Amino acid sequence: MNIVDLRSDTVTKPTPKMIRAMFKAKLGDDVLEEDPTVKILEKKTAELFGTEDALFCPSGTMTNQIAIKLHTQPMSEVICDKLSHVYNYETGGIAFNSAASVRTLNGDRGRFTASELIENINPDNIHHPISSLVCVENTTNKGGGAFWDFQEIKKIHHVCNLHKLKFHMDGARIFNALTETKLNPAEYGKIFDTISICFSKGLGAPIGSVLLGNKQDIERAKRIRKVLGGGMRQAGLLAAAAIYALDNHIERLNIDHERARHLGETINKLPFVSELLPVDTNILVFNLVDSYPKEKFIEKMNNNQIKVIGFGKQTIRMVTHLDINDKMIQKVIRTLKLL
Numbered sequence: 001m002n003i004v005d006l007r008s009d010t011v012t013k014p015t016p017k018m019i020r021a022m023f024k025a026k027l028g029d030d031v032l033e034e035d036p037t038v039k040i041l042e043k044k045t046a047e048l049f050g051t052e053d054a055l056f057c058p059s060g061t062m063t064n065q066i067a068i069k070l071h072t073q074p075m076s077e078v079i080c081d082k083l084s085h086v087y088n089y090e091t092g093g094i095a096f097n098s099a100a101s102v103r104t105l106n107g108d109r110g111r112f113t114a115s116e117l118i119e120n121i122n123p124d125n126i127h128h129p130i131s132s133l134v135c136v137e138n139t140t141n142k143g144g145g146a147f148w149d150f151q152e153i154k155k156i157h158h159v160c161n162l163h164k165l166k167f168h169m170d171g172a173r174i175f176n177a178l179t180e181t182k183l184n185p186a187e188y189g190k191i192f193d194t195i196s197i198c199f200s201k202g203l204g205a206p207i208g209s210v211l212l213g214n215k216q217d218i219e220r221a222k223r224i225r226k227v228l229g230g231g232m233r234q235a236g237l238l239a240a241a242a243i244y245a246l247d248n249h250i251e252r253l254n255i256d257h258e259r260a261r262h263l264g265e266t267i268n269k270l271p272f273v274s275e276l277l278p279v280d281t282n283i284l285v286f287n288l289v290d291s292y293p294k295e296k297f298i299e300k301m302n303n304n305q306i307k308v309i310g311f312g313k314q315t316i317r318m319v320t321h322l323d324i325n326d327k328m329i330q331k332v333i334r335t336l337k338l339l
């Protein structure tokens with residue numbers, strides 16, 4: 001059997017049908033705003049989330065970093081959870097790109113409350129950085145795929161309005177959240193100033209993210225994308241894959257969630273696992289007991305052609321995705337029981 005790669009949902013390869021859609025795409029120079037397929041993707045995502053406009057970018061890191069740049073000035077502060085991707089996994093980009101500082105909150109699996117936010121907004125005083133932007137991540141990656149309660153998001157939005165804070169959602173896995181909440185994406189579009197969505201995670205496209213927002217912000221975002229080196233020429237090739245993914249790979253996400261839960265039932269019973277975070281979507285995060293070193297676990301899995309990723313001191317992450325099937329899940333379960 002092939003290698004079972006559970007390291008991330010980014011490891012998927014484009015399907016033959018997706019590749020066919022890519023090769024059929026009409027192309028132009030997108031820096032000159034002449035790529036018809038990129039335009040279709042931007043229009044389609046903006047309509048889906050009910051925002052005025054959208055911008056296609058090479059990565060989710062770039063869409064997040066553009067949003068942070070849009071909503072801050074040097075000496076600003078970004079407020080986010082301590083587990084968030086914008087803080088942990090974007091190479092210190094908040095400082096590098098935006099010369100802003102970060103206030104991290106101690107949330108529950110990457111989700112904080114409106115009252116925790118209120119306590120962390122700086123008073124208007126020259127000693128403090130200026131609280132400017134609030135970022136939420138949905139679903140949370142380091143929080144084990146947890147999705148947010150929409151009522152709490154609305155409360156946070158209310159606080160943002162009162163304190164004139166901008167509100168950004170890192171929705172790299174927003175379609176996984178939507179699969180569980182059954183919310184209309186436009187509900188998010190109404191609330192957030194900007195939303196970043198990824199096609200290269202659960203949706204299975206090779207490359208690409210979109211930043212959603214109003215006309216004015218997206219117009220400025222084009223300039224920031226350019227200075228970051230993210231202007232792409234015949235990008236319709238990639239946009240076609242994203243369009244195909246939107247049309248064909250959203251409805252199947254519940255299968256990934258079901259497989260993750262199934263795997264979770266086994267992991268929960270393993271004697272060398274001390275804690276598994278609740279499995280809410282397609283991500284499993286669990287801790288190994290101290291007597292079972294993480295490196296040994298990863299090596300044993302690798303010896304069985306199963307790839308997983310270390311995610312902290314004794315922590316392992318597994319992610320289900322488009323290229324994982326039931327037979328592979330059975331193999332992983334069999335292997336885990338014999339470790």
Ligand SMILES: *Cc1c(COP(=O)(O)O)cnc(C)c1O
Nearest residue numbers: 059060061062085137141170172
């Ligand atoms: C993957 C991911 C991103 C973006 O990552 P890229 O690899 O730059 O596309 C952003 N936020 C979260 C939560 C992610 O998991």
